[in-house]
Amino acid sequence: MASEPVNVNEFQELARRALPKMYFDFYNGGAEDQHTLRENTEAFRRITFRPRVLVDVSRIDMSTTILGYPTSAPIMIAPTGMHKLAHPEGEVATARAAAACNTIMAMSFAADCTVEEVASSCNAIRFFQTYVCKRRDVTAVSVQRAERNGFKAIMLTVDTPRIGRREADIKNKSVTSLPILVKGVLTAEDAIKAMEVGVAGIVVSNHGARQLDYSPATITVLEEVVRAVGGKIPVLIDGGVRRGTDIFKALALGAQAVMIGRPVLYGLAAKGEYGVRRVIDMLKDELELTMALSGCPTVKDITRSHERSRQPEQ
Numbered sequence: 001m002a003s004e005p006v007n008v009n010e011f012q013e014l015a016r017r018a019l020p021k022m023y024f025d026f027y028n029g030g031a032e033d034q035h036t037l038r039e040n041t042e043a044f045r046r047i048t049f050r051p052r053v054l055v056d057v058s059r060i061d062m063s064t065t066i067l068g069y070p071t072s073a074p075i076m077i078a079p080t081g082m083h084k085l086a087h088p089e090g091e092v093a094t095a096r097a098a099a100a101c102n103t104i105m106a107m108s109f110a111a112d113c114t115v116e117e118v119a120s121s122c123n124a125i126r127f128f129q130t131y132v133c134k135r136r137d138v139t140a141v142s143v144q145r146a147e148r149n150g151f152k153a154i155m156l157t158v159d160t161p162r163i164g165r166r167e168a169d170i171k172n173k174s175v176t177s178l179p180i181l182v183k184g185v186l187t188a189e190d191a192i193k194a195m196e197v198g199v200a201g202i203v204v205s206n207h208g209a210r211q212l213d214y215s216p217a218t219i220t221v222l223e224e225v226v227r228a229v230g231g232k233i234p235v236l237i238d239g240g241v242r243r244g245t246d247i248f249k250a251l252a253l254g255a256q257a258v259m260i261g262r263p264v265l266y267g268l269a270a271k272g273e274y275g276v277r278r279v280i281d282m283l284k285d286e287l288e289l290t291m292a293l294s295g296c297p298t299v300k301d302i303t304r305s306h307e308r309s310r311q312p313e314q
């Protein structure tokens with residue numbers, strides 16, 4: 001492999017070499033048979049395009065907004081725990097990369113750095129991810145601390161087994177005035193319930209295939225959720241996004257943006273802040289090329305008609 005990686009897969013290999021096996025396996029692995037882990041990426045590969053060529057694509061604009069916050073491309077950093085396993089600067093390095101790339105970072109409840117450290121390190125737009133903990137005061141304190149430190153939204157992860165899908169709890173989170181995104185929705189039913197309690201956005205996610213094996217690949221259920229939401233609130237997606245073409249596919253199926261989890265960790269492990277920047281920049285370059293070759297000068301131009309109608313199989 002050339003010393004400068006040219007795609008996410010090459011960063012994955014660099015990370016494999018850079019990290020102790022135990023750390024790499026922790027980042028890289030999925031639940032049980034890892035069926036869903038494989039499917040998260042494979043399902044993207046089954047989708048093909050309907051490119052338009054008779055379009056002026058001399059200028060490509062990838063910029064968009066997420067909950068009203070501007071970002072250079074429809075790419076966000078997903079919340080993942082323990083960035084210091086990858087690099088001594090941990091989440092501070094990740095946040096600086098997010099700022100340099102003009103993208104939004106969701107910081108994990110399980111981060112190694114504090115919200116104060118991350119907030120004071122750079123001016124990246126940050127969301128804070130948390131769970132509905134058994135002890136509500138723990139959730140409340142962490143959310144309020146994030147709010148005090150300038151985090152712009154709360155991302156509530158609802159797919160972890162200990163807490164289950166307790167929609168009523170979401171409604172009772174009057175501990176913050178920040179908008180709340182619910183992360184971990186895979187069905188129309190849950191999307192509707194989340195909307196009923198007034199969330200600001202939904203993240204279609206299976207937790208990077210780390211929780212329930214044989215849950216569906218996220219891209220295969222995106223359209224179901226998007227239909228149920230009916231454009232009322234934004235729908236984001238994560239899981240298996242490794243190429244600019246994957247981002248385009250998710251946007252064509254109605255996502256406002258994608259989040260990336262492991263690719264960021266690979267970049268961080270391989271080359272620290274610079275590595276994270278490279279991963280995001282590579283994905284942006286790939287997306288820009290895909291938009292140009294598909295006849296979509298702006299992200300709003302990316303529609304369902306740019307993909308073939310057959311639903312991806314599972």
Ligand code: FNR
Nearest residue numbers: 027078079080081108157207208238239240261262
């Ligand atoms: C995660 N994920 C996660 N999600 C969350 O809500 N809170 C967390 O603390 C973590 N921690 C975490 C650690 C590691 C090592 C991984 C790989 C993932 C899930 C994460 O937010 C996201 O849903 C997936 O990582 C997206 O899939 P890809 O991009 O990794 O395929």
